[in-house]
Amino acid sequence: MTDITDPRPLYRDALAWVATLMGEVRPDQLTQPTPCDEFDVATLMGHLVATVDRARVIGAGGDPASVPLVATAAGDDGDWTAAYRAAGEKMWVVWDDDALLAAIVTAPWGRVPGQAAIWGYLNETLVHGWDLAVATGQPAEADPALVEAALAVARRAIPASPRGGHVPFGAVIEPAAGAGPTERLANWSGRADRPVIAA
Template sequence: MTTAQHDPRPLFRSALEWAGDLFAGVRPEQMTDPTPCPEFDVRTLLGHLASTVDRGRVIGMGGDVHSVPEVLSSPDDAWPGTLDAVTTRYWEVWDDDALLDRPVTAPWGTFPGRAAVLVSLNEVLVHGWDLAVSTRQDPEADPALARAAHEIMERALPASPRGGEVPFGPVVDSTPDAGPTERLANWCGRVTAPWMRPGDA
């Protein structure tokens, strides 16, 4: 077991810090722009990312994730504060070391708590990439963080089967110049095109 798998919380802290910077960089006029998630525009993607963190808190508490809406609501100018608030509540639960080995239950099964943190890590990084490319921000998290998450997901999420009960699209071939976060998103089925990188015309 790698250090990241033994305690993935430092990775998740870093991912949440990156997401916080992305939330702060969204401009008001971008809220209704489309994203690589066809079911979300920018505003609802912000709400879904915040919900992912809050649902992770509920899982750690042994509660029902459906008590938290899939998409949280917030005034458009308050999204960074909303993410900060759910992040603070998350760590009030997950700072407990014993949770890493305690069985927790989510809609996709029962497993050790560390696995729940890894699921949340992947969700925040991939949806963070979605948010970054759709708002023309830097789509790359810290390379070491993204590479560690990708290594974990290659084992946790095989290339097949996909679809049906495995809610991920087929693996997308990465372009030669793709960064580590983009490669993670591609592994999870995200197509880079037609999403332009920051600075593209």
């Protein structure tokens, strides 16, 4: 059974999955749209790096708004995967402290226990990972056990209604027949089922 008080092992697995997806993105795919209307492939990867930086800042007692929504550089060689892994290494220096799980931190959605902040970033990582996979024609399902745990928490933490405004998610989408857990998590976050995006 998943320990819902410590989502860090799940977050590690989600970060590793997304890093693998990033590593398979081709240069000609960087300007393609994604299921997340705000981002194309390149800016989505920049946003994913920024989410990890924000998690680090939150754990260190800082303000997540001090970190831009999208990281604007992937290092000297333009390697988003390396930038993402490096951000993760810095973040875990902070979050390896068990005491942070019960500490009250400032997340973008308010003051919450550290464990709730990590659950939020786990959800964002998986949904945006799905976005990236769909946009670049990669297998879009993460480990089912990982995602089912995240989906169970998301259904409790993110209300089905209302959506919009202070609940920054689109309307829940009815999953397609046979949808896997990652797609169903994306649907819960308001992503359309199985969008057709050229790879």
